[in-house]
Amino acid sequence: MAAVPQSKPSADSSQKKGGRKRNENNRIYANPLPITFSRTENRFTVTALSIFGVSPAQVLNPRCEGTFDPTTRSVWITNPKDSMTLWRRGFFGKGNLSRSEPSWLARQSHIRATTAGRHITSEEVTAKRRAERKQFKLDRAQAIAAAAAEAEAAFAEGRIISADETGVLIPSAATWKPSDLTRSIASPASESLQEVTDLSLEPLEDMEHMQLTLAEAFFLTWALDCLTICHPETLEPMTLREIWVAFQTAYLSPLLQASPSQAHGLRPDNPFLINYVFFHHYRSLGWVVKNGVKFSVDYLLYKRGPVFHHAEFAMVLIPVYEDPDDVKSSPFAISNLEPFTWQWLSTINRVNSQVQKTLVLSYVTIPALSRLSVGELSSPACFKRYTIREIILRRFVPARMRD
Template sequence: MSLITPNRRGGANKGGARRNENNRIYGLPLPLEFSTPATARFHPARHILGLFGIPDTRILNPHCEGTFDPLTCSVWVTNSKDSTILWRRGFFGKGDLSRSEPSWHTRQMTARKAAGKFLTSEEIREKRRAERKQFKLDRAAALAQAAAEAEAAFAEGREAAPVAIPSGATWKPQAHPTAEDSRSPTPALTEEVEQEPEEPLEDLEHLQLTLQEAFFLIWNFNCLTVIDPATNEPMSLQQIWSTFRSVYCDKLPPPLSEPAMKRFDNPFLVNYVAYHYFRSLGWVVKGGIKFCVDLLLYKRGPVFHHAEFAVLVMPVYEDPADQESSPFTLANAEPFSWSWLSTVNRVNSQVQKTLILAYVTIPASSRVSCDQTMSPACLAHYSIREVVLRRFLPARMRD
């Protein structure tokens, strides 16, 4: 018996085909894939191994490859297959020529074919924006026509003729051909274009991973290999840990750069703690600079839903003396004004996002030895507490 009640107006499930396709493509939440051999599913040895706690499930590791770029402080994944795996399995990184999903090559191929059947997410967004703009223009023109007809009828002493005002429920986009589109090409020119072979289109886009995303994939799943651009050799975990921390230290004067390597308030450590915390809770974490925040939290990913939460990373020093001697200027570490906080909260409330203040407590150097920062084990000394901030609306919250 089906649990889905058919919709008498528009079918059983509007947009169900697209939703099912997204569930198939983006079904894996992480790059690792767990697989059970088909021949071993009903094998008697499977039950015997299960009694001893030995699983027969295999872990398929994609082993993607990227190159560290010191100028952009990120990791570039140039292989299109690896880029597709990292994006579709957890939405890691973003395309450098795209808004989020690396779809530049697909958009170019679609433009060549000019079929309009297969649209990327960015093309769908631009199409909807153009339709909304055209609807507003048509509605404004109809309102102006209705006002002119009412004035003319009042002056002539007659009843105004009805003017159809388009509404969002009934309005449908119509093609507006231009002078160039109305011209039909000559047969000779058409044959020449058809006979001319198309040049192969090179994919110029790469997937760009932040340092936090790259280290999360390396340290937790070992599914990403980072290449040193100077030697073209794979970097070890210790080299990656040291390189990612030195990104912020290299910007300091030479007398301060070396001692800063062993500080707990290194911006990479503070930002990674927040990123790792929310990723470990099952959220898809993306950058939130568009909404004046540090992070955006998606329940499943940008393809399925909009971000539900916007996160501001708030560093807090356990020992105030460490803040006074720090060579780093951490964002949101100083006391903020209520006007600034109200502004950020208002921006995110307008886009249906709940603001979260994530306070990352930086351990005191007097309590924990700074030599522990030479290993990722130092992350265990950090702690996070969350404060959910909601905008107070007197008209809705009187009870």
């Protein structure tokens, strides 16, 4: 049997399917982590290392800087260059005035540019359409009322008239056009437009900063050594020991923060440790871990990042005590500690199934306090005591799962 020749895709097929934007994203977000590697240019070093099968490379560390904020339990990155570096190399953090990427300054600059060029923004287009729709409803209601009044008057006189004889034209959405008065109400006034244009001449100050969660900040500091965290009061760089204690103390109540003790501050069930174990585990496996409050879960796992694909997995972090007696002495209000109801699980699973996400229950086992020494709790050495187990929960749809 002769093979059927397959037609080759056209040259511009990738461009039609967003190939140009995809290639641009691949270029901008090419690095999965802030630390990058570059090959050395020393020929002697290349030749000597090639004999032993070693590829020579130089580590390029961005050395970003942030400030710890205990009130919001986050680390603030105020340098725009560092913010874009951390976002474009691993999608770390979130802009405090943006949904994800710190883009407030770019959006405000675009709005001022369009206003100065007498172009209306998308918000103004929406306001104009709403005003026209409201005026159309008023005109239609007045026309219907006038036609009804004339029909009632004719009925009282004992005669019947047709719709054409009433002389009242009821407008429709296809034929109705806004009047000059409606246009003047919907469009911005010239005085306010001139005022905004004058304000656009002033330099625009960037009011946005990036916020890193404590898990993200500790991962960048301890695992990658590319972030320096400063003290919120002295603005001096904090040591790893100071960061370790400060991040755990941030989850204590104000009364315990005033006089933190070894028994309350350094415990294996500290929410910072539980969340960091979860974050480090999946981040080390190559997943991009982001907050999942939008879909009523704890975290979302992206294969490459939110720019390329939607999140594939919706994660619910469930802490489990190895020793149930440790719950009685815990000073923390740990979420998801109580057993879930089937109604709650069914609701969460239905929500994430509608957006094509797989619900995963991630159980983080908290080691028993009795078998942890003070030295282990005083350093990241305690992380080796934690374990993680996953359970995938899916809806059973008989019509789709017969095969």
